Amino acid sequence: MYSEVVMDHFKKPRNVGEMKDPDGVGEIGNPVCGDMMNIYIKVKDGIIQDISFQTFGCGAAIAVSSMLTEMAKGKTIEEAKKITNKSVAEALKGLPKNKLHCSNLGADALQLAIRNYEDKKAGKVRVKLPMEDVHTHTEGDLCKCPYCSGDVDQGLEFCSNCGREISDTH
């Protein structure tokens, strides 16, 4: 089901664990299946010196977290901001279609951690961002089907691409 790269990161996940005194924390829950991911970063001179994760989720979610930390480590904040779910999925040599939402989770968690770091630096108190603020799943816009990641019209009970029921997640 999964590529060799995914299985490798799943079996030997890199950068696992909670971080002591992180400079930024991103906590996010998966809107589709209900799982969770935390990303911790330590930043020095605008560079992500250290990064770690904790994940409650499927094999893909664990591999995504692991790969993501590898990709972000040593990057400047500006570079790290450019890491998207797509680039993580590509680095993993692809994910099954219905697991693409797990890579959304990873990218969102990293962006949240960066935002948390920037807020802290600017002296803002850390407010937990509601999910809707960071997820692409916003009202008015086109939503993505969690199974095939095609565009879905608001109000539709089925994905017009793959035909699956999606009423629960909309």
Place this chain on the structure above:
Amino acid sequence: MKVTNLDYISANPLLPEVRDAMIEAIKKDYGNPSSAHSLGDEARNILEKARERVALLINSPSPDDIVFTSSGTESINHAIKGVAFANAKKGKHIITSNIEHNSVLKSLRRLTKSGYRVTSVEVDKNGLVDPANVHKAITDQTILISIMHGNNEIGTIQPIKELCCIAREKNVLFHSDCVTSVGIMPVDVQELGIDLISFSANQFNGPSGVGGLYIRKGVNLWPLIDGGGQENGRRAGTENLIGIIGMGVAAEFAHQEMQSRLSHMKKLKNRLITGLKEKIDDIIINGHPELSLPNLVSLSVKYIEGESIVLMLDEEKIIVSTRSACASGSLRASHVLLSIDLDYADAQGTLVITFGKATTEDEIDRFINVLKNVVATLRDMSPLYKKSNT
């Protein structure tokens, strides 16, 4: 290393005797049981022999009350839709439970699109239906009650006999999805006083692609598949003779070995549950503590997710099944686990462990030890585990 199969519910291995009988049958190249010539005669005899064996397994008053189908799913569709269509004049109300298999739920959901009304009776936290609630739900429009025997996710066994009594009293037909129980534990249709049961060969070491439907004499239902006069006009289409032969042999062995298999499985189940409780913290054994299938354990491991457990066990050549939302094609939590009030997060860490005649105590022990390590590894990664310990 040999694979430890603890996923019998998805892939019940063929008995060697079943396999041999099927290979013999393929070599022999039987004719079509409907043909008038001698080859047809031979095929017909062998078909009826299999029917007798299956009838014996469920103590059907006559082999003629058994219809061979392509699967448990087809049998269920046939029973529900067949009764609904044939009795539409009488009423359009059907009662079921909220932990049924999708073949029941989706058949019923489709019927609601043509004006049928469905009442779904809730189960308690052990997964048990309260017969009083079923009684209350019956109206003068009710034509059918469909409640499963042993649940395929949590193992709970429903009080079918009592429910049948209520149905009979109110003159309502009763169907039970017995896919997980027939061939595993005694199911006696006369004792239960039941109208229709569905079952499948691959749950008792028979081949996939063959199922059975018991129809009590006098029950009125439409066929699902129209065409020739096979199966006494109740299911058209040339029979899957090879598969049916396999089902017959599997049924005969299940019948003969019922008691010894039962005591073997009960021993394994006890060992498994005791071992799990002893070695792994923060787990939940789901389902009813006594009224439960002998070959199934539903286990929720807190703070971690099922698909990752399955993948890690697979690396160690142990196969089990999970009910986590992440592993389901639909990415939804199991309706069964949610109906017994399991926490969403706990449902995510739920495994279904099923075994059979060939499973050994050593395999159970190895599973427990490997699982213990897998759980520790995954919990180290989990944000939930940390939180709950601080």
